[in-house]
Amino acid sequence: MKDLSTKYMGIKLKNPIIAGASGLTANLAKIQEMEAAGVGAIVIKSLFEEQIQLERYRNELEGEITSARSAEMIGPALPDQDYAGPKEHLYWLKRAKELVKIPVIGSLNAVHRETWLDYALKLADTGIDGLELNFYSVPKDFSKTGTSIEDEQIELLKEISSRINIPVAVKLSSLYTNPLQVVQRMSKTGIAGVVLFNRFFEPDIDIQKMENIFPLNLSKPQDNRHALRYTGLLSQQIQTEICSSGGIFSAADVIKMILAGANAVQIVSALYEHGTKHIATILSGIEAWMSQKGYNSLADFQGSMNKLNSKDHWAYSRAQYVRILMESPEHLRRNKTDI
Numbered sequence: 001m002k003d004l005s006t007k008y009m010g011i012k013l014k015n016p017i018i019a020g021a022s023g024l025t026a027n028l029a030k031i032q033e034m035e036a037a038g039v040g041a042i043v044i045k046s047l048f049e050e051q052i053q054l055e056r057y058r059n060e061l062e063g064e065i066t067s068a069r070s071a072e073m074i075g076p077a078l079p080d081q082d083y084a085g086p087k088e089h090l091y092w093l094k095r096a097k098e099l100v101k102i103p104v105i106g107s108l109n110a111v112h113r114e115t116w117l118d119y120a121l122k123l124a125d126t127g128i129d130g131l132e133l134n135f136y137s138v139p140k141d142f143s144k145t146g147t148s149i150e151d152e153q154i155e156l157l158k159e160i161s162s163r164i165n166i167p168v169a170v171k172l173s174s175l176y177t178n179p180l181q182v183v184q185r186m187s188k189t190g191i192a193g194v195v196l197f198n199r200f201f202e203p204d205i206d207i208q209k210m211e212n213i214f215p216l217n218l219s220k221p222q223d224n225r226h227a228l229r230y231t232g233l234l235s236q237q238i239q240t241e242i243c244s245s246g247g248i249f250s251a252a253d254v255i256k257m258i259l260a261g262a263n264a265v266q267i268v269s270a271l272y273e274h275g276t277k278h279i280a281t282i283l284s285g286i287e288a289w290m291s292q293k294g295y296n297s298l299a300d301f302q303g304s305m306n307k308l309n310s311k312d313h314w315a316y317s318r319a320q321y322v323r324i325l326m327e328s329p330e331h332l333r334r335n336k337t338d339i
């Protein structure tokens with residue numbers, strides 16, 4: 001039996017596999033299944049600002065109904081709710097925490113500063129082990145600079161991590177101009193973890209029906225190279241533990257991230273595609289590889305191939321296809337992955 005334990009957000013995990021926030025972690029039966037399959041921790045589906053705003057709107061409307069003393073005077077019914085409001089979310093988080101023994105991490109995506117602060121505190125009060133801040137909003141304002149957005153996020157992180165008493169992680173978009181600088185600045189705000197990176201719903205267009213569509217946009221295995229690059233570049237260079245995410249499907253994918261310096265990984269698409277039992281398959285694959293290589297614990301190889309420790313100093317910085325152009329076509333055919 002190998003020692004797969006690790007530390008992420010300052011929390012001891014029995015292994016590095018975290019089920020990332022998704023519809024699967026909004027389902028108590030699935031959460032129990034994942035615990036049975038051996039998952040190290042789970043991040044519960046985010047509480048979104050839209051849910052909070054909708055509840056505020058409903059409360060205001062209910063207030064108006066009461067003061068008007070006649071519901072008929074208000075006209076249309078309350079808006080439909082596809083998902084639970086914040087109160088249900090908080091209750092549900094408590095239930096999830098009671099139900100399993102593994103660490104439970106909450107997640108929040110807000111827009112306004114007051115909502116971020118208010119709900120970070122409310123979520124922390126549910127007894128969860130840590131809080132992940134899901135930092136992404138689609139830019140709508142042409143005049144706002146990237147730096148001003150980053151500054152606001154950093155101020156918010158300082159405020160939240162100084163006010164709540166559980167570890168905070170930030171889950172980032174990969175779309176910063178210089179993620180290295182942003183993550184380094186964020187790592188000095190008191191946060192305990194950084195998730196590299198989130199993956200968002202992307203809009204599409206159905207050209208027959210001539211309408212916008214939002215397909216379930218699952219990752220593919222090759223998608224993990226982006227997270228691998230930044231994990232390798234940031235490992236041992238920031239004061240924060242790294243959780244890599246995006247396109248992690250197999251034991252090999254997890255091992256690569258750990259070699260590049262991740263403390264843990266988050267997986268979602270692989271669980272949608274292969275089911276929750278896939279966690280057990282990944283864990284036994286990691287153990288088999290460790291036996292083959294003679295490693296007893298994750299610490300034996302974690303970060304051993306990050307930028308600082310890699311034999312190829314430029315491995316994570318290379319962005320152009322120079323090496324490919326210099327290789328002969330026969331060599332490339334023979335070594336498809338050796339680029």
Ligand SMILES: Cc1cc2nc3c(=O)[nH]c(=O)nc-3n(C[C@H](O)[C@H](O)[C@H](O)COP(=O)(O)O)c2cc1C
Binds near residue numbers: 046199217219
């Ligand atoms: C159906 C679905 C729901 C998701 N919901 C959330 C969410 O509530 N909060 C969040 O931060 N990320 C959410 N994500 C993003 C995932 O947590 C994860 O970052 C992303 O899918 C990349 O990991 P993967 O390549 O393993 O899928 C969701 C993803 C999917 C597919």
